[in-house]
Amino acid sequence: LEGVLMRTGAEPNASEVVSYAPFTLLPSAVPRVLFEQAYAVQRDFNLLVDAISRDKEFLERTLASTIKVDDFTARLFRIHRQVLEEGLAQSVFLGINRSDYMFDCGAAGPPALKQIEINTIAASFSGLGSRTAAVHGRVLRVLGMPEEAARLLPTNPARGLALGLAKAWELYGSPSAVVMFLVEEVQRNIFDQRCIENELWDRNIGVIRRRFRDVFQQGSLDGARRLYVDGQEVAVVYYRDGYVPSNYDEQNWEARLLLERSRAVKCPDIATQLAGTKKVQQELSRPGVLEKLLPGRAEAVARIRATFAGLYSLDLGEEGDKTAARAIASPERFVLKPQREGGGNNLYGEELRQVLERIKDSPERTSYILMDKIQPQPAVNYLLRARSPLKASECISELGIFGVYVRQGTELVLNEAAGHLLRTKAVEHADGGVAAGVAVLDTPYLV
Ligand code: ADP
Numbered sequence: 118l119e120g121v122l123m124r125t126g127a128e129p130n131a132s133e134v135v136s137y138a139p140f141t142l143l144p145s146a147v148p149r150v151l152f153e154q155a156y157a158v159q160r161d162f163n164l165l166v167d168a169i170s171r172d173k174e175f176l177e178r179t180l181a182s183t184i185k186v187d188d189f190t191a192r193l194f195r196i197h198r199q200v201l202e203e204g205l206a207q208s209v210f211l212g213i214n215r216s217d218y219m220f221d222c223g224a225a226g227p228p229a230l231k232q233i234e235i236n237t238i239a240a241s242f243s244g245l246g247s248r249t250a251a252v253h254g255r256v257l258r259v260l261g262m263p264e265e266a267a268r269l270l271p272t273n274p275a276r277g278l279a280l281g282l283a284k285a286w287e288l289y290g291s292p293s294a295v296v297m298f299l300v301e302e303v304q305r306n307i308f309d310q311r312c313i314e315n316e317l318w319d320r321n322i323g324v325i326r327r328r329f330r331d332v333f334q335q336g337s338l339d340g341a342r343r344l345y346v347d348g349q350e351v352a353v354v355y356y357r358d359g360y361v362p363s364n365y366d367e368q369n370w371e372a373r374l375l376l377e378r379s380r381a382v383k384c385p386d387i388a389t390q391l392a393g394t395k396k397v398q399q400e401l402s403r404p405g406v407l408e409k410l411l412p413g414r415a416e417a418v419a420r421i422r423a424t425f426a427g428l429y430s431l432d433l434g435e436e437g438d439k440t441a442a443r444a445i446a447s448p449e450r451f452v453l454k455p456q457r458e459g460g461g462n463n464l465y466g467e468e469l470r471q472v473l474e475r476i477k478d479s480p481e482r483t484s485y486i487l488m489d490k491i492q493p494q495p496a497v498n499y500l501l502r503a504r505s506p507l508k509a510s511e512c513i514s515e516l517g518i519f520g521v522y523v524r525q526g527t528e529l530v531l532n533e534a535a536g537h538l539l540r541t542k543a544v545e546h547a548d549g550g551v552a553a554g555v556a557v558l559d560t561p562y563l564v
């Protein structure tokens with residue numbers, strides 16, 4: 118009824134057969150102070166991501182060990198270096214990110230907001246997340262809880278993201294140019310993207326949807342490196358693809374390079390994608406690093422740092438040796454993370470121990486980082502998923518705040534928190550998001 122839909126696994130590219138996107142029956146309790154803290158730090162994170170993306174030396178230094186062993190990050194980095202050497206044609210920059218958190222009850226005292234990661238490319242569910250509160254409001258009313266229903270906060274991150282896309286399109290300055298959504302071959306989550314797209318059409322901004330391979334076949338640059346696809350000029354490229362190795366074959370890498378070399382606003386440009394790597398996240402937690410990236414912004418630095426969980430380098434050397442030994446001794450306290458996105462890649466518990474034992478003396482170790490495991494308080498809910506039996510589960514939630522910013526040259530012209538998303542999963546799943554079939558859409562009920 119509310120349009121919280123996905124295409125089906127059986128027919129992932131057909132809109133004739135759809136199902137509901139998985140969701141919780143009931144909204145989940147979220148501490149109001151932590152919710153407000155997450156909103157309050159979002160503009161700081163926007164500034165930080167932007168600063169990292171502009172700091173060639175920082176990215177080079179931070180990713181040096183990673184790109185020796187992680188081919189995917191190395192390939193992205195090569196394109197980054199290549200476009201800088203040629204000189205950027207792009208002068209307007211658009212960042213859309215989603216900073217994800219859990220509420221940690223591991224230490225004594227009240228629960229604490231701890232960042233899981235920040236997604237700087239293809240952060241999804243702004244669209245379906247804009248409609249989920251209406252579903253939960255209906256459920257609560259049917260259950261005879263109209264006052265609780267009225268307390269659910271509406272959120273519309275899709276509109277917030279679209280405002281950023283529209284601003285970037287406007288600053289690009291060619292009214293006949295379009296916004297191109299760069300989409301995957303398999304498009305189960307198309308309706309989530311269409312929510313953003315419709316906001317653009319409402320503002321008379323044209324949108325096209327293309328895959329890397331369409332760009333490879335039909336894309337070109339003119340003398341001023343303006344991007345044309347199928348004869349249409351593209352002002353903004355919004356990536357909903359390109360974040361994992363499986364998104365690329367050789368032709369797709371060529372298409373990516375073409376896009377990055379172009380004058381079009383890339384959301385994100387390749388430097389901003391690299392700013393979202395787990396290795397960068399770990400480096401940010403070192404003393405003094407935030408201060409250097411955000412000079413003169415002590416309050417922003419403090420707000421950001423308060424959300425960090427313990428993060429540790431596994432680079433070769435004494436520090437990394439000690440970290441590996443600690444993790445092997447108490448694997449249940451940590452999460453081992455490779456430089457991957459999209460869920461289902463992290464290692465926990467016994468598996469973490471086995472993998473670290475195997476690679477502890479090899480350079481492969483440096484393709485991972487180690488993180489303290491966050492311990493949220495579980496709560497009972499029902500996860501509704503097509504063709505799954507209905508049962509009560511112990512669940513934990515992850516709050517995401519969408520951020521959007523636009524920079525023209527060196528001037529930041531927009532910097533906003535654009536809305537929120539709550540995803541919930543059963544405690545037995547250590548890893549994985551909604552698209553991975555583990556988490557489901559939820560709505561925060563502030564307490
Ligand atoms: P990805 O880029 O694959 O989404 P994440 O860092 O978000 O990687 O990790 C995926 C999932 O693993 C998260 O959604 C969360 O459920 C779980 N997770 C990640 N880091 C931690 C942590 N430090 N403590 C507890 N759970 C975590």
Ligand code: MG
Pocket residue numbers: 217233234459460550
């Ligand atoms: Mg994640």
